[in-house]
Amino acid sequence: MVKSIVLVGVGGQGTILVSKILTAGLLKLGYDVKMSEIHGMSQRGGSVTTMIKYGDKVYAPNIGIGEADMIVSFEKIEAVRALPYLKKGGIIVTDDREIHPMSVLTGAAEYPHDALDKLGETVENLTVLKANEIAEELGNVRVSNVVLLGSLVKKMGLDQEGIDWKELVGNMVPAKAKEINLLAFERGYAL
Amino acid sequence: MEKVILSGDEAVARGAYEGGCTVAAAYPGTPSTEILEDVVKYKDNIYCEWSCNEKTAAELVSGASIGGARALVTMKHVGMNVATDPIFTMGYAGVNGGMVIVSADDPGCHSSQNEQDNRLYAPHAKLGMLEPSDSQECKDFTVAAFELSERFDVPMLIRMTTRICHAKSIVELGERNEVGVRKYERNTGKFALLPAVARRRHVAREEMLKKMEEYSNDCPFNxxxxxxxxxxxxxxxxxxxxxxxxxxxxxxxxxxxxxxxxxxxxxxxxxxxxxxxxxxxxxxxxxxxxxxxxxxxxxxxxxxxxxxxxxxxxxxxxxxxTDAAKPELYQGFEVPGRAPALCAGCPHRGFFFALSKRLDKVVPVGDIGCYALGSAAPLNGFDYSICMGAGISSLIGLAKALELQGDKRKALGMVGDSTFFHSGLTSLINAVSSQANIVACILDNSITAMTGHQDNPGTAKNLMGEPTPIVDIVSLVKATGIDDDHIAIVDPIDLKTVEEALDKAIASDGVYVLITKRPCVMIKEVARANAGKHCRINTEKCKNCKMCMKIACPAISLKDGRPVIDESSCTQCGLCMEMCHFGAIEKVGA
CATH class of the missing domain: 3.40.50.920 (Rossmann fold)
Structure with a gap:
């Protein structure tokens, strides 16, 4: 059995770091894992997509439309953009953060503030988190990615014996930001 | 042995290490860049560098191979177009030390101008070719490629694709095979490719390819x-x-x-x-x-x-x-697009904003690099882009065509500092020699930015972290014979100066070179210096005219109908302050 997760966000949000930590954890849990990332121009504020597949044996590294068991989104409308990947009955977990793209900043387009309400009417399994609010409470909005990770680990049942997720997080984030990231993970896990 | 999770790129780097490689060179290009960025971990064993372009990298590596070293050159697929001149010749000559060429293709054009299939280069250039299908094979095939190159006396092409380069999977590591360097001996009958030698080498190559095909029928790779x-x-x-x-x-x-x-x-x-x-x-x-x-x-x-x-x-x-039913999909709904944009504080923004007010006087031409992001609305920075260097050389022909149809607009092109070193210099020499009537802009942000901040000849250090002399762009421009009256050097954030320089450039005859000089805000040292600095809108002075929003800065957005500056992304470049007629934008922080 292979599970497929699509993680989406905006360049600079730490989507890839969360994917790397998740991948390292899944490897530790004994799964075969493949992680595929599309970046390059995305660090300039574009959409970022990473794909993780894990199970007994994983072949293809990327995920096609209608193939994902789960979408994890770090931003509201990115969750909507990733919707075609979701399998019927699949799960979406998203932060309720809004990051306005250039078309909205210049007034050429309107940001759909109600995007998650509409998404909730479309899919059966939508969890909306306030990861960015928690991160702001902790003092740095940039750790909202790790808040989301904490929540995911619990939601996906990956908090198994033989793995210390906090140790993994601690090892993979910048040393000076270790403490706040550990707090972020705890807060996410407690959600 | 230890098992780790590596991307295909990281695995090729590891394979180069284990395979006894001693020289590696590349020009950065997505999705190949991370290979050399990882090879540098093994710099005690492998000399590695960012070369000026893919051709100089391939030539450096050809020389290393002829000299007896196992050598690696990596590039993105379009980079191979630049590099094939030496590669085709090495296809006839063969090698001394094993020579491995990596082409990272980009099916789907995730970050490229085309999705050319570089497998076709192998029969064309008469190279052996390996195609790994995961990270383990990336490492194993790289080790094998050096051995096959020496065994069959042929450069080996490793053809990867984005989903191989940027996908991580499990790799079992091995030890380095310390093969040393083969002795260099003069062998003009093999390596001095004059016509008589080339004819003989062609025969030898065809014979060797037949032997290699026999091997291909019975090898562990197939x-x-x-x-x-x-x-x-x-x-x-x-x-x-x-x-x-x-x-x-x-x-x-x-x-x-x-x-x-x-x-x-x-x-x-x-x-x-x-x-x-x-x-x-x-x-x-x-x-x-x-x-x-x-x-x-x-x-x-x-x-x-x-x-x-x-x-x-x-x-x-x-x-x-298969007959499998199509998956049932959720019906989504339209949301605003999110194209990549120039970063907050990007020095290119000032140049593009000034240019956007003169689009009736020029036909603007782009090139490959971060400034490609200036092409989108509202800056509308250029009409077309082709390849590296064409931002200058294509202007020569464009200017002729415009002249022939009585179009008075000036051909104006732009290249970055890294692109200028890559191939812009020869383009500029060509323009001078052609007595072209053009404006060549060199947007110098002191780094190869788009691919993730690699050093280039204009930066003070190299890939291995050693200090290097800086090659001065202005001196190079002057050396082509362009006089001081046809060169302007401006700070792109100083709008008034940029606008004056553009007006003068457009009105001039001959080749005019406009150099904008300000480092990329994403360079670590620059970001550190800007830490804590940002701008803020004084709401009492702000008349809500929204002039500050015209520069399309991602740090400025509308909140409840009024512009606000996001303090975490603003770098205090000050461009919006120049836009404000009411002095409502203030600097905050050191």
């Missing part, structure tokens, strides 16, 4: 997987093997090709004749399919059902080749 009772046969290579395997599992037999030039014709025949249903599954061009059909297996199904355009995934293969 493998057959069969299961009792299967009636479907699949021939595939690279990441397409993974897609096919995911769809068909053990319900089809596989001929998985890893050594894809010379192709194992005997093995392919033996496999193909067993199946009534024969699929050839590959991304982009029908490279394998044409060979299979040429062997007489016209029943083979490939591009009749699978797309030539874009990358593959398992779902596309499933829909094309």
């Amino acid at each position: 493998t057959v997987e069969t299961h009792e009772g299967n009636t479907v046969g699949i021939i595939t290579s690279g990441v397409s093997y993974q897609h096919a395997k995911e769809v068909f599992g053990e319900t089809a037999d596989f001929l998985k090709l890893g050594l894809t030039y010379p192709l194992p014709h005997k093995l392919m025949k033996e496999f193909a004749e067993k199946y009534e249903t024969l699929y050839v599954i590959e991304e982009n061009d029908p490279y394998l399919e044409k060979e299979v059909k040429a062997l007489g297996f016209t029943n083979a199904i490939g591009k009749e059902k699978l797309p030539i355009c874009d990358e593959l995934n398992a779902q596309i293969v499933r829909e094309a080749l």
Whole structure:
């Protein structure tokens, strides 16, 4: 059995770091894992997509439309953009953060503030988190990615014996930001 | 041995280390960049550098190979177009130390101007070719490539794709094979490719390729997987093997090709004749399919059902080749697009804003680099872009064509500092020699930015972290014979100066060079210096005219109908302050 997760966000949000930590954890849990990332121009504020597949044996590294068991989104409308990947009955977990793209900043387009309400009417399994609010409470909005990770680990049942997720997080984030990231993970896990 | 999770790029770097490589060079390009960024971890064993361009990198590595070193050169697919001149010659000459060329192709054009299939270069340049299908193979094939290169006296091409380069999977590490450097001995009959030598080398190469094809028929890289009772046969290579395997599992037999030039014709025949249903599954061009059909297996199904355009995934293969029902999808709804944009504080923004007010006077031409992001609305920075260097050289022809139709607009192009060193200098020399009537802008942000901040000849250090002399762009420009009156050097954030310089440049005759000079805000040292600095809008002074929003800065957005500055992304470049007529934008922080 292979599970497929699509993680989406905006360049600079730490989507890839969360994917790397998740991948390292899944490897530790004994799964075969493949992680595929599309970046390059995305660090300039574009959409970022990473794909993780894990199970007994994983072949293809990327995920096609209608193939994902789960979408994890770090931003509201990115969750909507990733919707075609979701399998019927699949799960979406998203932060309720809004990051306005250039078309909205210049007034050429309107940001759909109600995007998650509409998404909730479309899919059966939508969890909306306030990861960015928690991160702001902790003092740095940039750790909202790790808040989301904490929540995911619990939601996906990956908090198994033989793995210390906090140790993994601690090892993979910048040393000076270790403490706040550990707090972020705890807060996410407690959600 | 230790098992780790590596991307394909990281695995090639590891393979170079384990395979006894001693010299490596590249010009950065997505999705190949991370290979050399990882090779530098082994700098005690491997000399490595960012070269000026792919051709100089390939020439450096050709020299290293002739000199006896195992050498690696890596590039993105379009980079190989630049590098093929030396590579084709090395295809005839052969090697001394093993020579390995990595081409990282980009099916789906994730970050490229095309999705050319560089497998076609292997038969064209007469190189051996390996196609890994995961990170373990990336490492193992790289180690093997050095050995095969020396054994068959041929440069080896390793052809990767984005989903191989940027996908991480498990790799078992090995030890370094310390082969040392082969002794250099003068051998003009092999390496001095004058016509008489070239004719002989061509014969030798064809003979060697025949021997290599025999090897290809019986080598560990080309493998057959069969299961009792299967009636479907699949021939595939690279990441397409993974897609096919995911769809068909053990319900089809596989001929998985890893050594894809010379192709194992005997093995392919033996496999193909067993199946009534024969699929050839590959991304982009029908490279394998044409060979299979040429062997007489016209029943083979490939591009009749699978797309030539874009990358593959398992779902596309499933829909094309099986009866499986199409997955039911959720109906989404339209949301605003999110194209990448110039960063907050990007020095290019000032240049593009000034240029945007003069679009009636110029035909603007782009090039490859971060400034490509200036092409979008509202800056509308350029009409076309072709390849590296064309931001200057194509102006020569464009200016002629405009003149011939009585179009008075000036041909104005832009290249970055790294692009100028890559191929812009020869373009500029050409323009001077052509007595062209153009404006060449060099947007110098002191780094190769788009690919993730690599050093170039204009920066003070190299890939290995050693200090290097700075090659001065202004001196180079002057050395082409352009006089001081036709050169302007401006700070792109100083709008008034940029606008004056642009007006003067557009009004001038001959070749005018406008250099904008300000470092990228994402360079670590620059970011550190800007930490804590930002701008703020004084709401009492703000008249809500929204002039500050015209520069399309991602740090400025509308909140409740009024502009606000995001303090975490603002770098205090001050461009918006120049826009404000009411002095409502203030600097905050050190």
